[in-house]
Amino acid sequence: MKYFRLIWKNVWRKKIRTLLTILSVLVAFLLFSLLSAIGYAFKGGEDVADAERLIVINKISLINPIPMSYLNRIQATEGVASVTHATWFGGYYQEPQNQFGQFPIDPQSYIDMYPEFEMPAEQIEAFKRNRTGAIIGEELATAYGWNVGDRIPIQATIWTKADGGRTWEFDIEGIFTTSDPRGSSALMLFQYDYFEESRAFGKGTVGWYILRVSPGADTVQVAKAIDLQFENSPSETKTSTEAAFAKSFTQQFGNIALIVTLILGAVFFTLLLVSGNTMSQSVRERISELAVLKTLGFTDRSVLGIVLSESILIMLIGGLLGLGIGWVLVQGMAEQMGAFLPGLFLSPGAILGAVAIMIGAGLVAGIFPALKAMRLSIIDALARA
Amino acid sequence: MSDILARLENVSRIYQKGKETVEVLHELNLEIPNGDFIAIMGPSGSGKTTLLNLLGGLDKPTSGKVTVGDAELTAMSNSQLSRWRSSHIGFIFQFYNLLPVLTAHRNVELPLLLTNFSAKERAKRASIALDIVGLADRAKHYPRELSGGQEQRVAIARAIVSDPSLLLCDEPTGDLDRENADEILKLLQLLNHEHGKTIVMVTHDAQAAEYANRILHCDKGTLEAMAA
Numbered sequence: 001m002k003y004f005r006l007i008w009k010n011v012w013r014k015k016i017r018t019l020l021t022i023l024s025v026l027v028a029f030l031l032f033s034l035l036s037a038i039g040y041a042f043k044g045g046e047d048v049a050d051a052e053r054l055i056v057i058n059k060i061s062l063i064n065p066i067p068m069s070y071l072n073r074i075q076a077t078e079g080v081a082s083v084t085h086a087t088w089f090g091g092y093y094q095e096p097q098n099q100f101g102q103f104p105i106d107p108q109s110y111i112d113m114y115p116e117f118e119m120p121a122e123q124i125e126a127f128k129r130n131r132t133g134a135i136i137g138e139e140l141a142t143a144y145g146w147n148v149g150d151r152i153p154i155q156a157t158i159w160t161k162a163d164g165g166r167t168w169e170f171d172i173e174g175i176f177t178t179s180d181p182r183g184s185s186a187l188m189l190f191q192y193d194y195f196e197e198s199r200a201f202g203k204g205t206v207g208w209y210i211l212r213v214s215p216g217a218d219t220v221q222v223a224k225a226i227d228l229q230f231e232n233s234p235s236e237t238k239t240s241t242e243a244a245f246a247k248s249f250t251q252q253f254g255n256i257a258l259i260v261t262l263i264l265g266a267v268f269f270t271l272l273l274v275s276g277n278t279m280s281q282s283v284r285e286r287i288s289e290l291a292v293l294k295t296l297g298f299t300d301r302s303v304l305g306i307v308l309s310e311s312i313l314i315m316l317i318g319g320l321l322g323l324g325i326g327w328v329l330v331q332g333m334a335e336q337m338g339a340f341l342p343g344l345f346l347s348p349g350a351i352l353g354a355v356a357i358m359i360g361a362g363l364v365a366g367i368f369p370a371l372k373a374m375r376l377s378i379i380d381a382l383a384r385a
Numbered sequence: 386m387s388d389i390l391a392r393l394e395n396v397s398r399i400y401q402k403g404k405e406t407v408e409v410l411h412e413l414n415l416e417i418p419n420g421d422f423i424a425i426m427g428p429s430g431s432g433k434t435t436l437l438n439l440l441g442g443l444d445k446p447t448s449g450k451v452t453v454g455d456a457e458l459t460a461m462s463n464s465q466l467s468r469w470r471s472s473h474i475g476f477i478f479q480f481y482n483l484l485p486v487l488t489a490h491r492n493v494e495l496p497l498l499l500t501n502f503s504a505k506e507r508a509k510r511a512s513i514a515l516d517i518v519g520l521a522d523r524a525k526h527y528p529r530e531l532s533g534g535q536e537q538r539v540a541i542a543r544a545i546v547s548d549p550s551l552l553l554c555d556e557p558t559g560d561l562d563r564e565n566a567d568e569i570l571k572l573l574q575l576l577n578h579e580h581g582k583t584i585v586m587v588t589h590d591a592q593a594a595e596y597a598n599r600i601l602h603c604d605k606g607t608l609e610a611m612a613a
Contacts, residue, residue: 002498009486292482295443296496296543297471299464378443382478 003302007309013282018314021278025318026325028271029354033326035260036350037333042256053113054223055245056209059236063088065205066235074209077225079217084109087195087207091154091168093144100140102154102188103207104195113210116178117185123148123174131194134170137185138177148172154188160200168198208245268361275365279311283369290373291381304374311366312359319358323351390550390583391417391440396449397606398435409435411606412449419550422577422584424594426611427603433587434555436603440585441474441553442466453551471499475544475582479556481536483528483543490515490524493542500547514542517580518572534565541572545582552576554586558593570596 012018056074058064065087075083089102107128111117119135127133136146146152149172156166170190178185196203213222223239230237283290290303298306327346334344398410409432417423417440425433438444439451442458443466451458456469483492494511502510515521518538528536537557544552554573558566574596576582586597594600600611 002504005491006484006487006495006498009484009491013486288482289484292478292484293495294467295441295470295476297467297469297499299467301464302499379438382482 003306003309007306007313010282010286010306011310011313013286017278017281021275021314022318022321024271024274025315025358026322028267029319029322029358030326030329031267031322032264032354032357033323033330033346033350034333035264036354037326037330037344037346039256039260040347040350041344052213052219053242054211054213054219054226054239055242056211056226056237056239057207057245059227059238062208064235065202065207066209066237068204068206070209070230070235070237071206073229074211074226077222077229079214079222079225081212081214081217082109082112083209083211084113085192085206085209086110087192087205088158089154089156089190089195090158091156093152093154098144100143100186100188102190104192105189106192107189110189110210113212117176118178119174119176127173127191130171130173131191132169132171133173134188134190135174135176136172136189137187138175139186140188141175143186146172146175148175159195159202161198162200164200210242268357272361272365275311275314275361276368278314279307279366279369280372282310283307283373287376287381287384290376291378294376294378295382300374303376304370307370307373308363308366311370312362315358315362315365316355319354323354388418389416390419390421391415391453391585392451393436393439394450394452396439396446396451398432398439398444399447408606410439410446413606413608415601415608417551417583417585420577420581420583422574422596422598423586424597424600425585425587425603425608426589426591426594426600431603432606433603436608437553437555437585437587440551441476442470468499471496472547473549473551475541475547475549475552477537477540477544477552477554477557479559481528481533481540481560483536483539485528488525488527489520489531489539489542492528492539493546495543496547510546511542514546515539517545517576518542532565533561534568537561537565537569538572541569541576545576545580550583552582552584554584554588556588557586558588558590563592566590566593 056066056070058066068085071083071085074080084106086103086105089104090099091102092099107124111124123135127135134152140146144152151169151171154168154170156168159168160166161168170188176185192206211222213219219241226239227237293303293306294300323346330344330346393413393415396410396413397408400407400409409430413436415436425436427433435444439446439458440453442451442453442461445459449459454473456473458466458469461469483489484495487495490508490511493514494507497507497510500507512521512524515524518541520535520538520542523531523535523539528539531539537560541557552573557573558569561569570593573584573586577584577598584597586593588594602609602611
């Protein structure tokens with residue numbers, strides 16, 4: 001800390017150059033925070049996955065349906081404790097941009113399968129009783145200002161009704177929250193029976209099955225046993241853990257993690273070049289000053305530490321500013337897009353990771369100029385000055 | 386402690402410049418008593434600055450022994466020399482070599498950052514040093530806001546702030562006009578007479594050398610006493 005003033009003053013030796021470098025660091029970490037939040041949102045499903053839940057989908061792809069008749073056979077498989085199902089509805093509210101997850105489900109078995117969704121018992125009962133009833137997550141209720149008792153129209157993009165209409169109306173019977181803070185409640189669940197009798201096509205099918213394995217059962221063996229049952233049938237299945245399912249679901253949009261990594265890799269590589277150049281110039285300009293410090297008694301290590309600290313300080317100033325602005329923007333995005341892309345969140349892990357990157361990038365950008373300063377010969381440097 | 390502060394015994398310094406070997410100092414012997422003020426004169430390339438560098442532990446002889454106080458510099462590592470310099474030697478350069486990003490006060494305080502003094506103690510000592518050189522009222526000025534003479538005074542304050550026994554001055558008045566040069570030399574004389582500092586000053590200026598107790602002439606790697 002004794003050297004902080006000296007380090008601080010050196011950082012601001014050329015104000016415009018330092019400001020431009022800090023700006024480039026700021027932009028890099030702003031991007032980092034936004035992309036991390038988006039990556040986190042896409043990865044959210046994987047993180048909240050339950051290890052004892054398995055998902056059965058059509059082997060061809062997630063969008064191919066599976067016969068409803070599989071339900072009893074899956075239920076009868078050894079090691080299966082309970083089964084439910086869901087289907088992707090894919091509608092929107094009023095405007096196409098107001099998209100969120102809607103799923104026709106079997107109320108009793110689905111709610112039993114997902115105890116993390118919490119809502120009052122009387123609302124669950126009301127939902128079960130009303131054929132056109134629906135329950136929504138708290139995030140959706142907040143986003144659209146919906147309350148229990150509201151009747152809402154949802155425009156279908158896939159499932160037209162038997163009468164040719166595309167507008168499905170639902171009565172909100174309950175609002176649930178999720179006990180897992182990383183989970184999303186931007187969902188709408190409604191009765192499969194209403195969906196089944198009203199849709200124009202695809203009758204007798206579901207999107208996927210969700211099952212809970214019995215305590216002590218081997219999940220791998222259970223998954224194999226299910227897929228074996230439907231081998232060579234018109235609808236072969238692929239059974240995987242909930243985490244693998246969530247991953248394959250997000251990968252429909254592309255490999256988000258890879259895209260994020262590639263973009264950030266390019267940004268940080270450029271950042272290292274920019275800040276490395278700044279530090280090199282800074283050291284070149286004050287060779288004689290560094291020689292004077294050594295003459296006064298500063299050791300080689302002290303000089304190395306001072307130059308490295310300057311590099312890290314520049315990264316920390318720009319990085320923390322970028323992270324701060326990113327945090328504010330992510331908060332705003334979460335409010336605006338929470339229903340469409342739930343789970344937008346700058347996680348503590350991402351923040352810690354960013355700080356580690358700042359320090360690491362500062363070390364990498366500063367190491368060569370710092371070594372040059374450390375190895376500086378006092379006599380040569382003073383003679384040149 | 387003996388009355389001799391610094392001693393050079395059979396010191397030679399040979400530099401390799403490409404394929405050429407240059408012997409800058411040749412088996413030099415010198416004793417500097419405590420409280421002495423020596424001026425070293427001589428043509429360029431005669432080894433004056435090399436001699437100063439050896440006394441300050443900035444360079445090591447090719448052969449021979451350099452002792453300052455109780456420290457045998459030739460037996461010390463670079464980091465030991467650094468630490469030793471911070472408390473035993475004050476350097477004064479021709480071009481002042483102040484850090485432009487720091488105020489006069491902060492420049493003077495720099496050597497004290499290497500000590501365990503508290504911030505308050507460092508500030509107090511820096512203020513005293515600036516007071517001695519007559520620049521207490523310029524403490525908050527940056528080097529660019531000072532004249533050449535004032536900059537050199539700040540450099541002297543920096544050299545004495547850690548109370549070293551030996552001041553090494555390399556052409557301290559080489560960049561100053563006569564009037565400022567005389568002021569700086571009087572200040573050095575004051576530090577020698579009143580504060581007991583031992584001073585070794587390299588200079589080309591015969592008038593400057595007159596301020597010293599004795600003058601040595603350096604040529605072709607050897608030293609010769611001149612009338613002071």
